[in-house]
Amino acid sequence: MALITKNFDNAEALTQSFAKELIAILSDGIAKRGRASLVVSGGRTPLALFKKLSEADVQWDQVDITLADERWVDESHDASNTALVKENLIQNKAKAAHFIPLKTDDADANDGLNEVQSRLANIVQPFDALILGMGEDGHTASLFPCSEQIEEGLNMSSGMICVAVTPKTAPHQRISLTLPALLNSRNIFLHLTGESKKAVLTEALDGATEVQKPVTAVINRAPVTLMWAP
Template sequence: MKKLIEVLPNKTALIERSLSLTVEKITDSIQNKGRCSIVLSGGSTPKPLYESLATQSLPWEKIHIFWGDERYVSHDHTDSNQRMARQAWLNQISIPAKNIHPMPTGSSDPTIDAQIYEAELKEFFQVVPGEFPALDVVLLGMGDDGHTASLFPQTKALDVRDRLITVGNKDGQPRLTFTIPLINQAHCVIFIVAGENKRPALAQIMSTEANGKTYPSRFIDPQGELWWLLDQAAGAEL
């Protein structure tokens, strides 16, 4: 793993750097293999990044969009990560519908929908049983509790090592989420973190002895590059 940490002066600079790095990684992937698979995160921090990506001139037909986690709500619900990304970015560009791979939430059983999404990933990447696909770019946020995707502290999802997709739990509410080994198979993982409230968790995640069960972002240790892009409010003590 190649770990890189950058602290940007403010949130505007954080989004600008996130945009340039994301576009660079997308472009590299397309040049190297003819396509790019990118995994989106939810939350408020990446929304301006998605709005900026909507203004870029990229070969959208060569880019495939996935989600690292999703609240277990309908796709038109205000809490839907897919809905946010579509409104901010995907509805503004001419990307083929088949290149957008949202997490399903319609079976009324999150375990079944996790299996459906896992099967879609396996088919898309043509992996053999027991193999984890290597996504090109994975965008992640981090909560002030140290969670990432829907991998929350002290939850069962942190123990899943034999699946691509599992069911996360946030205060009793189910969510679909990438598993730790699937994220860690990625070629490039980019954390985008803003806000002073993230400092305590960041201090633990960057330390040598904190527990990953308590601060799940510590478990993210990809085979490829790991980028931490922080604004000054979040990263001042690093």
């Protein structure tokens, strides 16, 4: 287990430091490999970070951005992570970035898996940076402990980049990067705010199985930097 913890006094200080670190990672990736890749998560926690990054001086036309997971809803739906990223990150200077959505026109996420895997195959990998969140149940990306697909999503030898997930405790079918796809990242961050989330993480790391608290599956296998503020 390799969890590096960076605590900040408040969310604004976290955002400032995190944005600076990501800018350096993306710029280094472009300098060394000609392109860089950034995988982000949805939700309210990263919104300030997205807005800060959107104004950064990065060669955004050389950056590929995609999601760790997506709800299987149209972009017009208020639960769409794609819409959230486009409205908050793919703006200002970052509008030049190449965004790769995980949602297809298929009615069922299972029917869109092949197309999504083809899209993701064109992104520079390992990903330069992956930003994960975590739910109160210990899920990360859309690897939900309550879902029948959790073992498939955590399978390190499936060869699959993504998996269709139907959570029992959350709305909407999802598509999620699998554990091996998430681990295929040069820099992995866990972005959390609030005492309750930190308590969930502490509990998860204190003996929970990977199926019970899927966030531990990532931390057990790769260096992860926790970016946390109250």
